[in-house]
Amino acid sequence: MSEISKPTTKLTHEKLLVQNPELWQPKYGENLLLTQMFRLQSIRDSLARQYTGDPEFEAAYEQTQLETERYFAEYSGEKSISTPGSFAFIVPTRIERMAPGLDDEYASEADSLFPLLRYTDISTKQVFMAGMCPFIIDRYHTGDDGRAGAIVFAPVLADMKKDIPNLVELAETITRIMNDTTDFAKHRLGVDLVAFAAMLPKLTNYGKSIMTPELVTTTGHGATVALVAEALQQARERQLTRDGTLDRIGIVGTGAIGAATAAVLLETKLTNDIVMTDRSSERGNEVISRLTKQYPNANLAFSNKNTDAINDRSATVAAVAARFDLTDPSWLGADLDGAWIVDDSQPGAFSLQQVEERGGHVVWPIGLDETKNGIGTLLNFEYGEKDELKTGPASKNELFGCEAEATVIHASGRRELSINDEVTPEQVLAISAVMKEVGVGIAEPQCLGRYIA
Secondary structure, X not given: OOOOOOOXXXXXXXXXXXXXXXXXXXXXXXXXXXXXXXXXXHHHHHHOOOOOOOHHHHHHHHHHHHHHHHHHHHHHOOOOOOOOEEEEEEEOOOOOOOOOOOOOOOOOOXXXXXXXXXXXXXXXXXXXXXXXXXXXXXXXXXXXXOOEEEEEEOOOOOOHHHHOOOHHHHHHHHHHHHHHHHHHHHHHHOOOEEEEOOOHHHHOOOOOOOOOOOOEEEOOHHHHHHHHHHHHHHHHHOOOOOOOOOOOEEEEOOOHHHHHHHHXXXXXXXXXXXXXXXXXXXXXXXXXXXXXXXXXXXXXXXXXXXXXXXXXXXXXEEOOOOOOOOOOHHHOOOOOOOOEEEEOOOOOOOOHHHHHHOOOEEEOOOEEEOOHHHOOOEOOOOOOOOOOOOOOOOOOOEEOHHHHHHHHHHHHOOHHHOOOOOOOHHHHHHHHHHHHHHOEEEOOOEEOOEEOO
């Protein structure tokens, strides 16, 4: 793919919506090639005067057209997929609509796939991605069996929650989209194993709402928690935590990942002192009560104040479906100087820029693929723009936790390790052992595609 220079001004969704309100409303679960072609033509027409005769703009338009047509042809079966699939890492996009003129660190997520979108704002990108069919973002290296894994896009977006206020309709729409995506992965690509990224495990009830026959699903949470624990060990060994130890850990979030992380840290004796925080006192206190019974000698506490998971803590784990603004009054008492935050949330709960401005660090739990044949290493895909913060791992042989789980289950052939409920410490330790066997470890500390420390 040729490098296309970044435009200085961007076409806004607000302008496109005025020109054609029907075309530029997101319609979830309606993936029509003709609609996407009209949207691309609309973008081109709106920018024609500004970019008349610009070869880079025309190249971006033509390339985006061709890629969109190819994705729909593979989805419909008009175009066959040459290399048969082994496993799929199914991902949504973290792009969300924002007020006119605003973007965030995930705005470039689709740009390397659809280069014309470089000329638009994040809200325009959101509508375009909502109208896409499931498609193959990239392939991993081919194994000895002649099969290769794939990253597969599922057109599920966070804005669906506000765009579809009826909860029953929302659930039905998500379930329909996800089953359409897994059907594509199974029947067009030929995989028999899928792992889910970001919010997808929860939205599929840990895979239970997937009806695609003869397909194994796994949440990815086992490898994710394993990598969180490894990231903490790595930080301690390199003296990167606040006091060079893991004596006092804070965990923001008491859901499935947060609770499992706490249990694994206690079980493996990485720490004996944990403060957990959450908005829900009922859930938080239940988790603390359960852990106290299992580990009676541990020093465990719950708080509704997220700052308690930061202040006086050697390191902090974020495992929460939220995006924090550290300028909010609730964070004014947070001592972030020297804080070491392992942020498992996707999108990230903590802003890298905000934390670094206050003297702390944010890292993501990212795995390193050293398997035979590099079956967890991507061929081409880059998360975001060159020379800017990326929206994923820094290198093609580095993996998100959910991605790592699919890789190691496929590499080991142990489909019984798949996880379809809230992950348990036993499952985490089992996945962790297999990760070591097949060659998936912890990558260098990083966040948003940038190595840290």
